[in-house]
Amino acid sequence: MAYDPNNIFARILRGEIPCRKVYEDEHVLAFHDINPQAPTHILVIPKGAYVSLDDFSERASDRELSAFLRALGRIAREQGAARTGYRVLANHGRDARQEVPHFHVHIFAGRDLGRMIGKAPSG
Numbered sequence: 001m002a003y004d005p006n007n008i009f010a011r012i013l014r015g016e017i018p019c020r021k022v023y024e025d026e027h028v029l030a031f032h033d034i035n036p037q038a039p040t041h042i043l044v045i046p047k048g049a050y051v052s053l054d055d056f057s058e059r060a061s062d063r064e065l066s067a068f069l070r071a072l073g074r075i076a077r078e079q080g081a082a083r084t085g086y087r088v089l090a091n092h093g094r095d096a097r098q099e100v101p102h103f104h105v106h107i108f109a110g111r112d113l114g115r116m117i118g119k120a121p122s123g
């Protein structure tokens with residue numbers, strides 16, 4: 001899938017749409033999800049134009065890859081999530097119901113998150 005430069009996270013990166021920022025460096029931006037599914041629900045995104053984890057893992061430079069993973073762990077620690085536990089999740093494509101076509105990892109924390117994933121809904 002070609003990258004859509006008008007997706008909502010690309011617009012956040014360009015400053016066209018506001019976000020509640022929690023972290024930023026040369027390669028990474030992180031902000032609160034607009035519709036949180038847990039007391040802490042943060043989205044971590046690369047600044048580069050990547051559609052999903054599939055695209056990012058294939059095309060990103062080693063610097064971007066390491067910066068992203070370092071930032072992910074650091075954000076979880078800074079948010080206090082590493083103390084009590086957290087879950088990370090990245091949706092790619094149709095079956096995962098990825099909504100925004102700019103690679104992002106969700107960090108969920110702040111409550112018992114239950115086990116893994118639920119059963120597939122019928123709808």
Ligand code: 5GP
Pocket residue numbers: 008017019020031032033034035036043090091097098099100101
């Ligand atoms: P996906 O299903 O693609 O993995 O998740 C997309 C996430 O982006 C959803 O959790 C949704 O709530 C969040 N989201 C969609 N639009 C916006 C927005 O404009 N601002 C923020 N902060 N989050 C958004």
